[in-house]
Structures are given as C-alpha cells and as structure tokens.
Amino acid sequence: MSGASQWPELAWGDWAATADTLHMWTQIVGKTRMVLTPLQNHWWNVPLYVTARGLGTSAIPYGDEVLDIEFDFVAHELHLRMGSGKSQVMKLKARTVADFYEEYLGCLKELGVSVKINPMPVEVADPVRFDIDTEHKSYDPEYVHRFWQVLVHADKVFRAWGTGFLGKVSPVHFFWGSFDLAVTRFSGRSAPPRPGADSIQREAYSHEVISAGFWPGNGGYGAAAFYCYSAPVPAGLSEATIRPAEAAWDKALGEFVFKYDAVRALATPEKALMEFLESAYGAAADVAKWDRAALERR
Template identity: 85%
Template sequence: MSGVPQWPELAWSDWAATADTLHMWTQIVGKTRLALTPLQNHWWNVPLYVTARGLGTSAMDYEDDVLDIEFDFLVHELHLRMGSGATQTMKLKPRSVADFYAEYLGCLKELGVSVTINPTPCEMAKPIRFDQDTEHASYDPEYVHRFWQVLTHAEKVFRAWETGFLGKVSPIHFFWGSFDLAVTRFSGRRAPPRPGADMIQREAYSHEVISAGFWPGTGGYGAAAFYCYAAPVPDGLADAKIRPDGAGWDKALGEFVFKYDAVRSLGSPEKAVMEFLESSYGAAADVARWDRAALERR
C-alpha cells in the first residue's frame, strides 16, 4: 500500500483536476457497459464495481465472447480482456480525455469489438464531448490509489451493513455518472412520480429508497463525504438527529452527510461509518414509516 494509511487523506483541493479527468475516463468505460448490457431495474446494469486492483465492469457479453474492462490503480493501467484470450492495455497517465478516448476506441477495434458510445458525458453541468475534451488532462497516481483505498474500505463497511436488511437491496456499485460508490435499500412500495424527472431518474426512483454511499467531492461539493438520503424525502426528515457527532443534515443537498475528514479523525472510522449508516437509515425509515420489523434482520 506504499505506506499510505488505511483511511488516507483525500483533500479535494489536492486532486480535483485528477478526479475530474478520471470521472470522464470512467464514463467512457461505463458507457461501454451501458451499450453491451440489457437494462436492469434502477440501471443496475451500468455501474462499475470495486475490484482487488481498482474499478471494473465485470464480464459483458459480446457476440460469442465476453469482454471485461478494469482500471488497475496499482500499476495504473486500463486492461481490456476478452474471454478468448485477446487483451489490450492502456497506460493511465496525464493525458487529455480526447487522447484517452481515441486510444480506447482503437483498443476496442483491435479486439474486434464494435460499440456505439454517446460521446457526451452524463450528469454534468457543462459537458464537453469526449473527443473534444482537452481541458481535463491530469492524473496523479498517488491520489488515485488513495481514492481506491477509500472505496475498498467503504465497500467493506457497506457490505457489513447490507447483511442486516432482508428486503430488496442493490449491489454495492460505483456510478460513473455521479462518481460515487452507493448501496440502496427499498421499502417495497412504489414511489409517486418524481416531478421533472428524466428517463434516468424515473427508472432509478420508481420505488421508495433509502440510499447511502461515498463520493469524493465532485459536483461542486468540494469535500469527500459519506451520505444517506431518502427518495422521496419524507416530511420531517430534516429535523431528525443522527449519530455520530459531526454527522447531520445538509440543507443544500437535502440529505444526511458525514464528511470524510471527520470520519478519519475518529479512533475507529469503520465503527463511525457504520453508526452513521444505521442512524441515518433508521431516522429515514421511521419518518417514512417503513415496515422495519419485516424488512430488517432482528
């Protein structure tokens, strides 16, 4: 682990440019997964997954073969692998999104994979087409490695938290649109139509959910944090008190937030994150009147 502590420092200001570039690269790979997989409920077919070395797609069917793609944040390479044995490798290094995109499409062509990718990024305020993006061109391997470490430790806590729920629950997955690691619990009830929802939101929030996750500060927030929200937001949720100290309601975001720096400052970050998950979920489930006796392992 190169001497980096288990819950390493991850100040947004130190790696914002790298994170923004990596965000676009993960969107390029994620859109490949979107193109090659059939729709699953709540878009569960499109995320990436934390691997032993970085982030990956898992196996995707392609004609009579399978393809998987993995960001390796230990040696800083992108691996494209076919089940038949053919491989392509790209170096992860400071380079523009446009340059990355061009080489990536070339690697797919060398593997005999033909995929149509929408070149416009998703969920961005001011998207720049991948093939025209020379603005994002940073890559700091140390901070990318730290980011992956945080994801691995966060996933471990999320997985332990998942075991206490008997209802429908999502995989723990990395959404490349919003650039966050998330896990979602469902009440089993359909949700009312979401005002102004687009196609993505209609599918994602078709049922009542309480979702938790970790994101590094993208989208203008500017700080790494754990979060928990309910959709739809039940009346009175903003007034709920949660644990531990340092965690609470963020009025601007409309959800509970526990900043990563506060987590790191505690004696046991794992216990603190688990307490945050249990407390914020419990507050949301109670206010929303979920049937907790039926949904939870007692």
C-alpha cells in the same frame, strides 16, 4: 476494524483536476457496459465495481465471447480482456480525454468489439464531447490510488451493513455518472412521480429508497463525504437526530452527511461509518414508516 491511519487524506482541492479527468474516463468505460448489456431495474446494468486493484465492469457478454474492462489503480493501467485470452492494455497517465478516448476505441477495435457510445458526458456541468475534450488532462497516480483505497474501505463497510437487510437492496456499485459509490435499500412500495424527472431519474426512483454512499467532492460540494438520503424525502426527516455527533443533516443537499475528514479523524472509522449508516437509515425508515420488522434481520 482498520485504524484511522489506513484511511488516506483525500482533500478535494489537491486532486480535483485529476478526479475530473478520471470521471470522464470512467464514463467512457461505463457507457461501454451500458450499451452492451440489457437494462436492469434502476440502471443496475451500468455501474462499475470495486476490484482488488481498482474499478471494473465485471463480465460483459459480447456475442459468443465475454469482455471485461478494469481500471488498475495499482499499476495504473486500463485492462481490456476477452474470454478468448486476447487483451489490450492502456497506460493511465496525464493525457487528454480526447487522446484516451481515441486509444480506447482503437483497443476495442483490436479486440474485435464494435460498440457505439454517446460521446457526450452526463451529469456534469458544461459537458464537452469525449472526442474533443482537451481540457481534462491531469492524472496524479498517488491521489488516484488513495481514492481507490477509500473505495475499498467504504465498499467493505457497505457490504457488511447490507447483511442486516432482508428487503430488496442494490449491489454496492460505482455510478460513473455522479462519480460515487452507493448502495440502496427499498421499502417495496412504489414512489410518486418525481416532478421534472428525466428518463434516468424516473427509472432510478420508481420506488421508495434510502440510499447511502460516498463521493469525493465533485459537483461543487468541494469535500469528500459519506451521505444518506431518502427518496422521496419524508416530512420531518430534517429534524431527526443521528449518530455519531460529527454527522448531520445538510439543508442544501437535503440529506444526511458525514464528512470524510471527520470519519478518518476518529479512532475507529469503520465503526463510526457503520453507526452513521444504521442511524441515518433508521431515522429515514421510521419517519417514512417502512415496515422494518419485515425488512430487517432480527
């Protein structure tokens, strides 16, 4: 278990502009992976993954070649690499999304990669096309590095939590649309159609899930937090008591929340986070009447 000092401060107000810019950059790279890979259940072909230096796509087949793209949040560079050895590097620095997008497409062209992505961002309020977005242009390397450190710690705990589940479970992956790290467990039962769901939500929530994750505070929430939710939400879940005491049901969000600042303030943040995951999942699984004896390692 790491000490609390290893979980860096990440107040949303201190780096919101940088996070919003980085969000758009990850969407550009993520959409590249989405276009070049076949659809997997629940959109598992689109996320990015925590790496030893940042966030990456993993290997993407391209004809007889293979491509991978990685945000390096240590050297603050974007690496585009082909299996042949050809590569391109972009500096991660304060620059507009439009400028980033133009150089990025140029790098792909230099590598011989032809891909057409939808330039309109998704899952954000008032989206602006990547090619004309001159509003988002901030990049604070210190806070980006802190964000990556949090993702590394969270990824480690999420992976360890997954060892106790025998049912269908997602990889731990970073969804660039919502800008969060998540892992999802499935009951094995189909879910009723979600009212008003679009094609993305219909695919993502075709089956009953309990999902946990971390997001830095975007979307209007304003604070970094860990979360756990059930879809569909079983009746009575909001009345369940979970641990540790610092975690609670958020009525507005309709899910359990354990704020990041509360996590890092504890003596053993990883132990507290694991307790939250186990407790919130257990509460949701019991209320939803999942077959826990069949789904969990005893």
